[in-house]
Amino acid sequence: MRKTSQLSPEDRNIRIYETLFSWILKFFSVLVVATLVGILATILIQALPSFRDAGINFYTGKSWDPVFKHFSATPFVVGTLATTVLALLISIPFSLSIALFSGFYLHPGRITSTIRLLIDLLAGIPSVIYGFWGLSIVVPAVRQFELFSGRVPYGVGIFTAALILSIMIVPYAASIGRDVIALVPSDLKEAGLALGATPYEVVRWIVMPYSKAGLLSGILLSFGRAIGETMAVTMVIGNANKIPGSIFDPANTISSIIANEFAEATDPIYVSHLIHMGLILFITTTAIGLFGRRVIKKWSSH
């Protein structure tokens, strides 16, 4: 290579641009890594006062009352688990049906592409609009049901939130399920059909056992998605800071308590407790997401 001094000015410029270009690309990439490290560090540092202040009581206590400085995440952990598990239970039959129907039963064609389009539409509706629709249509309906069945007619609550959440996670779970089911080798399916099995028997004895791990991690991934969901849940869950006694009670999830109280929290320790909950949210969704995707990747590679 010639020394820079021997190059013509034009070549030298090119060399400068060349170095600049690769440095910029590298800088941006490092920036992305630094951003994530920064996010983690920021949340950890800001949650530190909360660890010191509440200690283990944050997880074992029973109440959240900023006025009396009682800070415990338990009501919201319970609220989050109740809402998301219920939402999963409601959504699994639907997402599995769609995945099987469009991934196995129907041949690719107009109907499958229509189903795909409708699923995309469902996935494209913003969370806040689901919440608004829930507030004006689902809440009154649930209230009627509660009146009818002799419960306190809140309308809002865990059940309503789970109902709306289940609709929101179906597109996600269904598209993972469809991809997983499509990966079942066709010679296995064809062998089953050739032996005289009905399509139902192929699903029951071949497709389901084969894709079990993939389907389970799809469910896990939609669980992670549901935990982080904020707006729609915040609007219909009723915002009560106590441990819910039944699924028809108003409650709060981890994300909805942050959405409700973060902007109003003035006391630094109050803010730190809310960030602590953000940390719980961050860790659970990240762990579930990484684990679920690893399983799917491992499963689909063999």
Place this chain on the structure above:
Amino acid sequence: MPSVSKRLATDLLFKGVLGLATVILFIPLIMILYYIIVNGAGAISWAFLTSLPKPPGEIGSGIGNAIVGSAILICIACTISVPIGVGVGVFLSEKPTHTIAKMVRICLEILQGIPSIVIGIISYLWVVLPMGGFSALSGGIALSLMMLPLVIRSTEETLKLIPQSLKEASLGLGVPYYRTMTKIIIPAGRPGISTGIILGISRVAGETAPLLFTAFGNPFLTFNIMKPVNSLPSLIYNYATSPYSDWQQAAWGASLVLILFLFTLSLIARTISTR
């Protein structure tokens, strides 16, 4: 084993249940779209789109400031995430085995899964606190963090598909590497990259959670990115949870505008990617 007719009946029943579940799922979709269109169409007029919000009870309330605010937020998010996203995408596709590239991939996977409300907290701590107040800038930064992984992914995926011969031809003609990338490879991947950007915009345009304590909301019109701004999703949230029927009416109108915007974006993305 049960008789053949019984087995066939089970199969038919199973297929019927699957089809029924699929149809049932689309009932809420149709209901949501129906309510938005029926309630929203009545609210929308030229004045509604251009004038400012008014207190409940006064006629002539509008969502002009929210439309402008959303546009400002999206512009800020794109200004940050597009150059960085395309840059990192190029890096990942050019040096897939580089140590930094491997680290970036892990970071992206985590970044993509961070709940939007946590992104809001981050932008509050990083931008709102040091600046001393809610601002459009902090909202735009929060949205850019959500958009970034999508832009990077689509750039990387697109550039991987561009034939190596194109690059070799350009380099073989003596074109410097940086010019080959900026003038040949990136333009060749433009449809894919712009689809990614549009999908990124449509992901963040409907987001409310990261804006709650960053862009915050503002009943007035502002073009100053250092001031809080309103946005369509925040306006829908505030009006939907208010007890006033005319505000709720306006929320339906704003929902229709937002949905139409998002559907237009996905239509554009579809046409670009199928061309």
